[in-house]
Amino acid sequence: MGKKFFNGNDDSAKQLKTYSKLFKNFTMLTIVCSLIPLLLVGWGINIHYTKFAKSRMINSIQSRVEHHAQIINLFLEEQSSKLKLIAFTHSKTFLQEPANLQHIFEMMNREHNVITDIGVIDENGRHLAYIGPYDLMDKNYLQAFWFKEAMEKGIYISDMFMGFRKEPHFIIAVTRSEQGEKWILRATVNSQVFRSLVENVKIGKTGEVFLINKDGIFQTSPRFSGNIMEKAPFPPGQYHGDVKVNIFKGSNPDSGFSNQITAETWLPNPQWKLVVKQDYSEAFADVNHANFATLIFLHLSALSILIVAIFITKYMISMIKKRDIKAESLNQQLMQAGKLASIGELSAGVAHEINNPLAIILTERQILLDLFGITKINDTEFCKQFKASMDQIDAQALRCKTITHNLLRFSRRTQSIIETIDLNQFLEEVIDLMEREAKTSGIKFIPDLDGTLPPILSDPSQLQQVFLNLINNAIHAHEGISYGTIRIISRVDEDKKGVQITFADTGSGISKDNIEKIFDPFFTTKEVGKGTGLGLSICYTIIKQLGGSITVKSKINEGTEFTLFLPFDLPAELKESMTNGSQNE
Amino acid sequence: MIGSKILLVDDEIIFTENMAKLLTSRGYLVTTVNNGESAIRKLEEKDFDVVVLDLKMPGMDGITTLKEIKKLGLFTETLILTGHGSVDTALEAIKIGAYDYLAKPCEIDELVEKIEGAWQQKDTDEKKDMQEKIQRVIESPSDAFKLFKKKK
Numbered sequence: 167m168g169k170k171f172f173n174g175n176d177d178s179a180k181q182l183k184t185y186s187k188l189f190k191n192f193t194m195l196t197i198v199c200s201l202i203p204l205l206l207v208g209w210g211i212n213i214h215y216t217k218f219a220k221s222r223m224i225n226s227i228q229s230r231v232e233h234h235a236q237i238i239n240l241f242l243e244e245q246s247s248k249l250k251l252i253a254f255t256h257s258k259t260f261l262q263e264p265a266n267l268q269h270i271f272e273m274m275n276r277e278h279n280v281i282t283d284i285g286v287i288d289e290n291g292r293h294l295a296y297i298g299p300y301d302l303m304d305k306n307y308l309q310a311f312w313f314k315e316a317m318e319k320g321i322y323i324s325d326m327f328m329g330f331r332k333e334p335h336f337i338i339a340v341t342r343s344e345q346g347e348k349w350i351l352r353a354t355v356n357s358q359v360f361r362s363l364v365e366n367v368k369i370g371k372t373g374e375v376f377l378i379n380k381d382g383i384f385q386t387s388p389r390f391s392g393n394i395m396e397k398a399p400f401p402p403g404q405y406h407g408d409v410k411v412n413i414f415k416g417s418n419p420d421s422g423f424s425n426q427i428t429a430e431t432w433l434p435n436p437q438w439k440l441v442v443k444q445d446y447s448e449a450f451a452d453v454n455h456a457n458f459a460t461l462i463f464l465h466l467s468a469l470s471i472l473i474v475a476i477f478i479t480k481y482m483i484s485m486i487k488k489r490d491i492k493a494e495s496l497n498q499q500l501m502q503a504g505k506l507a508s509i510g511e512l513s514a515g516v517a518h519e520i521n522n523p524l525a526i527i528l529t530e531r532q533i534l535l536d537l538f539g540i541t542k543i544n545d546t547e548f549c550k551q552f553k554a555s556m557d558q559i560d561a562q563a564l565r566c567k568t569i570t571h572n573l574l575r576f577s578r579r580t581q582s583i584i585e586t587i588d589l590n591q592f593l594e595e596v597i598d599l600m601e602r603e604a605k606t607s608g609i610k611f612i613p614d615l616d617g618t619l620p621p622i623l624s625d626p627s628q629l630q631q632v633f634l635n636l637i638n639n640a641i642h643a644h645e646g647i648s649y650g651t652i653r654i655i656s657r658v659d660e661d662k663k664g665v666q667i668t669f670a671d672t673g674s675g676i677s678k679d680n681i682e683k684i685f686d687p688f689f690t691t692k693e694v695g696k697g698t699g700l701g702l703s704i705c706y707t708i709i710k711q712l713g714g715s716i717t718v719k720s721k722i723n724e725g726t727e728f729t730l731f732l733p734f735d736l737p738a739e740l741k742e743s744m745t746n747g748s749q750n751e
Numbered sequence: 752m753i754g755s756k757i758l759l760v761d762d763e764i765i766f767t768e769n770m771a772k773l774l775t776s777r778g779y780l781v782t783t784v785n786n787g788e789s790a791i792r793k794l795e796e797k798d799f800d801v802v803v804l805d806l807k808m809p810g811m812d813g814i815t816t817l818k819e820i821k822k823l824g825l826f827t828e829t830l831i832l833t834g835h836g837s838v839d840t841a842l843e844a845i846k847i848g849a850y851d852y853l854a855k856p857c858e859i860d861e862l863v864e865k866i867e868g869a870w871q872q873k874d875t876d877e878k879k880d881m882q883e884k885i886q887r888v889i890e891s892p893s894d895a896f897k898l899f900k901k902k903k
Contacts (some may be wrong), residue, residue, distance in 0.1 A: 518807065521834025522763050529769035532859045536776055567856055568835075632772035 362368035372445035517570035608649040643673025664733035713737035755777035765882040787811030828869035
């Protein structure tokens with residue numbers, strides 16, 4: 167028994183392990199099957215989107231630089247052509263006149279204060295006329311680099327330089343040859359105006375725009391990384407005609423940029439490089455934000471899939487468990503039925519084989535009794551003993567007969583006589599019958615009968631046998647207990663379409679080991695000779711035959727509950743016999 | 752009825768012998784056979800009032816024997832006495848025409864009681880038949896010869 171118990175425990179532990187393994191496998195499978203596609207799609211979308219956003223971002227910064235370079239270029243070209251126009255439409259003599267130059271200066275600055283000063287310089291570098299805020303009339307520019315350039319090229323736009331005025335500025339100089347004599351019209355572009363034109367392009371919080379010349383000197387002040395006329399911390403690079411966009415990820419000591427995106431283009435004249443620069447993180451904030459959102463979305467989706475997978479798997483496992491339990495109980499029922507059927511066949515044979523010798527024993531006894539009746543025997547002691555023995559033979563033979571007849575009843579499908587029965591009334595009669603017997607043992611009957619119970623078709627004599635048997639057992643279960651109750655409950659079972667009758671006692675209960683065997687023939691816990699162990703087997707057979715079922719629940723020292731189910735719809739065999747019966751009548 | 756002719760059919764030889772002793776001592780004229788075929792032969796040879804028949808026998812079983820007996824068309828009642836006691840077979844036997852049914856083992860008094868009942872039934876049937884025949888002879892005397900010849 168101990169071994170069996172251990173095995174049972176081992177089995178259930180094994181089963182639990184199987185369920186948890188199943189749970190793990192199912193969950194993993196669901197997660198893998200749903201998460202991998204999700205991650206792949208998310209990853210794909212992310213890569214595609216990042217690429218797309220990056221190229222858009224680069225395009226936009228590129229066009230921005232292009233556009234800005236164009237504006238600066240236009241500005242410079244406009245100023246150059248204005249100056250050229252003035253130089254070539256006016257003679258030196260005219261311009262030499264301060265009043266005329268003043269007038270032209272005012273005309274040039276009529277709309278915007280673009281020009282700081284203007285001067286006419288002869289081929290020896292001397293000022294012929296000068297209009298402007300500085301005192302430069304006596305300055306000689308023969309040695310000035312721009313003077314040489316202008317004389318050589320005809321038109322020259324200088325880099326930023328300090329010059330005589332000691333502040334950063336640049337000039338545009340136009341050379342004209344008049345009657346074999348060269349002279350220069352030179353104008354200083356208003357640095358403020360020019361710088362604001364270049365610098366006043368706000369690009370986010372970290373963006374800056376600046377110009378550097380070929381030598382890497384700042385031509386305007388960047389917002390953060392230096393000042394005008396200072397050397398830029400990065401090399402100016404070679405002149406090229408198109409717009410270049412560079413992304414510097416991580417610190418890049420060679421380039422002078424770290425985590426930045428730059429776009430650069432060279433102005434044709436003067437050869438200044440326009441640089442637009444922004445922190446990478448800011449430039450790509452939108453992309454990063456989108457990436458972050460995608461990541462959160464992915465995580466949330468994964469989490470929800472995980473939760474759903476776990477819930478679904480749990481639900482599935484519980485369903486499988488339920489199915490397993492159902493299958494198990496069905497299996498047990500089948501086994502029980504099979505066992506009973508084989509025992510039934512066996513016992514029928516045994517009963518028959520025993521009945522014949524019993525009959526012979528009884529006839530032999532009768533012959534002896536007959537002979538004894540006609541023979542004169544004086545020994546009174548013998549006569550007494552003989553009679554007693556004969557009686558005992560008769561009693562024991564009858565006992566055997568009871569057993570064999572019960573066995574036959576258990577094994578043989580006896581013909582049922584089907585009638586319409588009011589179960590409640592029928593139960594009341596049975597209770598009334600048994601109450602008298604139970605009274606002495608202090609047991610109370612508590613009938614709880616459903617008044618709405620419809621009459622059913624069944625075999626009253628067989629049912630009576632079952633009811634009496636169950637009540638009898640319930641009374642016996644109270645042996646050694648001074649008082650107790652037997653509840654008899656009748657209910658309509660809507661689900662299974664029939665009637666449910668429960669006999670619940672408060673007796674000693676049935677142990678777990680015994681409960682599996684109670685429907686087996688010859689199983690009894692009563693003393694030898696007191697019970698045949700056939701009562702419940704017969705009940706089981708009868709109820710099965712009537713198309714119903716019998717189940718038992720028990721707790722040791724608390725009581726036992728037998729529940730019968732009888733269907734409204736009789737099995738086909740019984741219906742057939744019923745119609746046959748009525749035909750015979 | 753003392754002097755009734757009883758045919759005991761059972762494959763248990765000791766049982767038939769014992770029963771024969773007991774019934775003989777109670778005034779019956781008992782013949783015993785141990786299978787169905789012998790029983791039919793005996794019935795064809797001799798008149799019996801009551802046949803006590805076992806159901807489970809080797810060879811011709813009780814139910815077949817009963818059917819054969821019924822085919823003979825005798826005024827003999829059959830009482831089933833079997834160890835293979837089930838209501839089903841009993842009802843089947845009664846449907847075929849057995850008088851009653853008794854389960855082995857049984858008390859001799861019980862058996863005697865049933866035999867008496869069977870004899871009574873047989874007697875009533877015989878008398879009724881005789882009366883019918885007489886009635887018919889009265890109604891149509893020309894048929895009388897035919898009638899009596901047919902029976903037996």
